[in-house]
Amino acid sequence: MQINEKLHRIKINFSVTKEVERFVYIYLIVSNYIHLIDTGVAGAEKTIQEYLKSIGRNISEVKSVLLTHSHPDHIGSAYKIKELSNCNVYACEAEKEWFENIDKQFAERPIPNFYTLLNKSVVIDKVIKDSNVLKLEDGITIKVFDSKGHSAGSLSFLWIEQGELFTGDAIPVIGDIPIYISVNDSIETLKRLLCHNGVKRYLSSWDDIYDEKSGKENIKKSLDYLVQINTMVKKIYKGSNNKNMDEIYIQVCYALDLNHLIHNQLCDILPPLSTTFGISQMLMLEVRASCSSNLTVTVSTSYPRAPHGFF
Numbered sequence: 001m002q003i004n005e006k007l008h009r010i011k012i013n014f015s016v017t018k019e020v021e022r023f024v025y026i027y028l029i030v031s032n033y034i035h036l037i038d039t040g041v042a043g044a045e046k047t048i049q050e051y052l053k054s055i056g057r058n059i060s061e062v063k064s065v066l067l068t069h070s071h072p073d074h075i076g077s078a079y080k081i082k083e084l085s086n087c088n089v090y091a092c093e094a095e096k097e098w099f100e101n102i103d104k105q106f107a108e109r110p111i112p113n114f115y116t117l118l119n120k121s122v123v124i125d126k127v128i129k130d131s132n133v134l135k136l137e138d139g140i141t142i143k144v145f146d147s148k149g150h151s152a153g154s155l156s157f158l159w160i161e162q163g164e165l166f167t168g169d170a171i172p173v174i175g176d177i178p179i180y181i182s183v184n185d186s187i188e189t190l191k192r193l194l195c196h197n198g199v200k201r202y203l204s205s206w207d208d209i210y211d212e213k214s215g216k217e218n219i220k221k222s223l224d225y226l227v228q229i230n231t232m233v234k235k236i237y238k239g240s241n242n243k244n245m246d247e248i249y250i251q252v253c254y255a256l257d258l259n260h261l262i263h264n265q266l267c268d269i270l271p272p273l274s275t276t277f278g279i280s281q282m283l284m285l286e287v288r289a290s291c292s293s294n295l296t297v298t299v300s301t302s303y304p305r306a307p308h309g310f311f
């Protein structure tokens with residue numbers, strides 16, 4: 001799909017399990033060279049190559065790959081694309097080890113079928129951080145924004161000349177359980193994204209495309225939603241006698257009218273939350289809520305239950 005004269009989006013479909021189908025969007029800036037925002041899962045390089053061929057280009061022309069974060073659906077084909085094009089790979093410092101050592105990522109965040117989605121580590125050529133400005137070629141200047149919260153070092157990228165903002169997984173989708181490792185970082189990220197001027201379009205990894213006005217409204221709604229969930233989690237956690245995470249999760253879903261999230265097929269292949277909770281804390285899994293200033297509780301609302309779980 002073509003978004004502007006030089007910007008394209010490709011939908012990469014993949015399966016987490018046989019029953020759980022998902023997708024991720026990747027973006028291609030096609031000019032004198034080709035620049036990618038994320039790469040999709042392992043094997044996505046074939047889809048990218050087919051798409052590029054259809055517009056008269058070739059994957060060997062890829063010069064840059066900018067990675068929003070290290071989750072498998074965003075980096076799965078990065079190694080292969082680098083091999084085929086000798087491109088530069090840009091990513092954050094905080095997740096460098098997860099890009100460059102996927103066994104470590106799997107040990108710390110063991111999602112189902114991990115090695116099907118991501119089977120080779122990729123070396124980061126250029127570590128980037130908030131406020132960096134990357135001149136990829138004439139007319140393609142990218143400003144980097146810290147967007148952590150969803151993951152330790154998530155980044156957003158603003159294509160300055162065109163006002164296109166690539167937000168990765170930083171903006172939660174209403175009606176789903178947001179994935180974040182720090183609720184406070186996620187909230188701060190959303191507030192910062194709201195303040196950016198000169199954004200013509202918001203381009204997420206798995207949501208609709210929003211223009212400036214609807215994009216800001218969407219971020220505000222996401223912000224409210226995140227605060228609402230976090231407030232409810234804290235309230236129910238505090239009122240719970242046995243702090244059973246299964247029960248808390250279910251109560252939060254009912255309280256917020258998210259009944260459709262109570263059961264998820266991923267649960268069928270994984271142990272119940274009550275048994276995974278102890279592990280999940282060690283494994284730094286997903287949704288956390290600060291129940292007091294010095295206590296952080298992993299309320300496993302996203303692991304393994306959320307439909308989008310893990311990504």
Ligand SMILES: [Zn+2]
Pocket residue numbers: 069071150151169310311
């Ligand atoms: Zn993600």
